[in-house]
Amino acid sequence: MRSKLLTGDSAKKNFIYQFGYQFVILVIPLIVSPYLTRTLGSRALGIYTYTYSIAYYFVIVAMLGISKHGQRIVAARKRDLLKLRRTVWSLTTLHIIVSIAVFVVYLLYALLLSRSERNVVLAQGIYVFSAVIDFTWLFQGLEKFKTVVIRNTIVKVLECICIFLFVKSPDDLVIYTIIMSLSTCIGFIIVLPQMISTIKPIKFTISDVMEHIKPMLVLFVAAVAATLYTIFNKTLLGILSDVTDVAFYEYSNKIITIPRTFIVVISTVLFPKACKMAASGKFNEMGKLLRQSLIVNYFIGFGSVFGLLAVDDLLAIEYYGSEFAICGDIISAMSPLILIIGLGEIMRSQFIYPLKMDKAMVWILFFNAGINLVLSSILIPRMGVFGAVIGTIVAEIFGLIIELYICRRYIKLRDFIRMGIPFLCTGIVMCVAIRLISPALPQNLSSLIIEIIVGAIIYIVISFLYCYFAIDEAKQIILSNVRKLKEKMVRK
Structure with a gap:
C-alpha cells in the first residue's frame, strides 16, 4: 500500500502552508528583535552573531550538500517506494556519519581553540549537533510542506516564549544562545518518528551510498561558496572591525x-x-x-x-x-x-x-x-x-x-x-x-x-x-x- 506521505500536497496547499509559516516567522522577529536589542544590546548580539557564523560553517560541512541533492533525488524517485526507501536510508546513513564526525571536530575546536566566549561557542554546539537529525530535505522532496511548517511554527512560538521568560540582560547571552540552538534541535527531533515510521528502514549496498557522494560533493562546494559571501561577511566584520x-x-x-x-x-x-x-x-x-x-x-x-x-x-x-x-x-x-x-x-x-x-x-x-x-x-x-x-x-x-x-x-x-x-x-x-x-x-x-x-x-x-x-x-x-x-x- 502506498504511503500517504508519498503523495505530495498540491502546489496551492504548499504555498498556503509556506506563506502561513512565513507569516509566523515574520511576526515573531517583529516582536522579539526590539526586545533583544534593548535587553542584550549591540555587543552581546554581536558576539552571538559572530559565534553563530563560525558554527554555521560546521553545519554546512555536516550537511554536505544533502539539502538540494536530497530534495532533487527524492522528488525524482518518490513514485517507486522500494527505490525511495533505499535512497533515503543510504543518504541518511552517509549524512549521519559525516555530521557526527563534524560535531566531534566542532567540540574539539570549542574546547581547544576558542579563546573568548567559550561558553557561547559551546552552546552553539547544540546547533551544530542539530545537523545530525535534519531531514527537512525528505519532506520537501516529497512536497509535504505541512509537516515542516507545523514543526517550525511550534518551535518558533516556544522559542519566542522562552526568550521573554529567560533573557533579561546582556549577562543572559549564554541562555539566549542555548534557547536558539535547542529550538532548532527540538524542531528536527519532533518529525523523526514520522520519518522513520513512513520511510521504513531497508537494507542497502555500499554502491547505493557511493552514488550520492559525487553529486553531494558538488552541491557541498556550491554551499561553501555561497556561505563565503553571506555568512563570511559577519566573520570578517568580527575580525576586521x-x-x-x-x-x-x-x-x-x-x-x-x-x-x-x-x-x-x-x-x-x-x-x-x-x-x-x-x-x-x-x-x-x-x-x-x-x-x-x-x-x-x-x-x-x-x-x-x-x-x-x-x-x-x-x-x-x-x-x-x-x-x-x-x-x-x-x-x-x-x-x-x-x-x-x-x-x-x-x-x-x-x-x-x-x-x-x-x-x-x-x-x-x-x-x-x-x-x-x-x-x-x-x-x-x-x-x-x-x-x-x-x-x-x-x-x-x-x-x-x-x-x-x-x-x-x-x-x-x-x-x-x-x-x-x-x-x-x-x-x-x-x-x-x-x-x-x-x-x-x-x-x-x-x-x-x-x-x-x-x-x-x-x-x-x-x-x-x-x-x-x-x-x-x-x-x-x-x-x-x-x-x-x-x-x-x-x-x-
Whole structure:
C-alpha cells in the first residue's frame, strides 16, 4: 500500500502552508528583535552573531550538500517506494556519519581553540549537533510542506516564549544562545518518528551510498561558496572591525530578510515541481513557471526596496532603539539585495539546479565569493559595515548576470527587464508619496505605521490594476479566484 506521505500536497496547499509559516516567522522577529536589542544590546548580539557564523560553517560541512541533492533525488524517485526507501536510508546513513564526525571536530575546536566566549561557542554546539537529525530535505522532496511548517511554527512560538521568560540582560547571552540552538534541535527531533515510521528502514549496498557522494560533493562546494559571501561577511566584520558592527549588520539584514523570505517560499515550493518538469523534458512549462515567479518576485522586491527607502531611519529607531539608529542607513544600502538575491534564487531553483547544472553553479558561486572576499577585505577596514554591504551587492549582481546568461534559452534579457519596469515605476511612486507625507507627521511609531499602510495601499492598488489589465494570465487567475469566492458565498 502506498504511503500517504508519498503523495505530495498540491502546489496551492504548499504555498498556503509556506506563506502561513512565513507569516509566523515574520511576526515573531517583529516582536522579539526590539526586545533583544534593548535587553542584550549591540555587543552581546554581536558576539552571538559572530559565534553563530563560525558554527554555521560546521553545519554546512555536516550537511554536505544533502539539502538540494536530497530534495532533487527524492522528488525524482518518490513514485517507486522500494527505490525511495533505499535512497533515503543510504543518504541518511552517509549524512549521519559525516555530521557526527563534524560535531566531534566542532567540540574539539570549542574546547581547544576558542579563546573568548567559550561558553557561547559551546552552546552553539547544540546547533551544530542539530545537523545530525535534519531531514527537512525528505519532506520537501516529497512536497509535504505541512509537516515542516507545523514543526517550525511550534518551535518558533516556544522559542519566542522562552526568550521573554529567560533573557533579561546582556549577562543572559549564554541562555539566549542555548534557547536558539535547542529550538532548532527540538524542531528536527519532533518529525523523526514520522520519518522513520513512513520511510521504513531497508537494507542497502555500499554502491547505493557511493552514488550520492559525487553529486553531494558538488552541491557541498556550491554551499561553501555561497556561505563565503553571506555568512563570511559577519566573520570578517568580527575580525576586521568590531563585534558591534556585526550586530548592526545582522539586525539590518533581519529587516531585509523579512520580504526576502516570501520570495524564498516560491523557490522552495516550486523546486520539486521544476525538478519533475526537468526530468520529463517539459522545458516550455519550466519557462512559463519561471516567468510567473519573476512577476511575483518583482512585485515583492520593488515594493520592499522602495518601501524601506521611504521609512528606513524612522523604522530603525522605533524598531530597534536609538543604539541601533545607524541601521537605518545600512537598511537603505542593503535593500537592493531583496530584489537581486530573489531573482538569483528563482533562477537557481527553477532552472539551474533542476537541470543539474551544478558544476556551472559552483563556478558562479566561487566567482561571486572571490569578488565579495576581495572587496570586503579591502573596504571593511575603511568603511566598516558599509564595506561588507558593497562587497555583497557587487558579488550578487555579477552572479545574477551570469545566471541570466545560463538561462538565456528560456528567458530573454529584454523580457526579463521589461517585466520589472512597471513594478519599478510603481515603487518609485509609493516612495515619493511616503516622503511627501512624512514631514507632516510626528516622528513616532504611529507615524511609521501610517506611512507603511499608505505606501502599501498605493503600491498594491497600482500593481493590481497593472496585472489585471496588462497580464492576461494574471487576469485569469484573479477572475478564477473571484468566481470561487462567489460560489462559496452562494453555498453559505
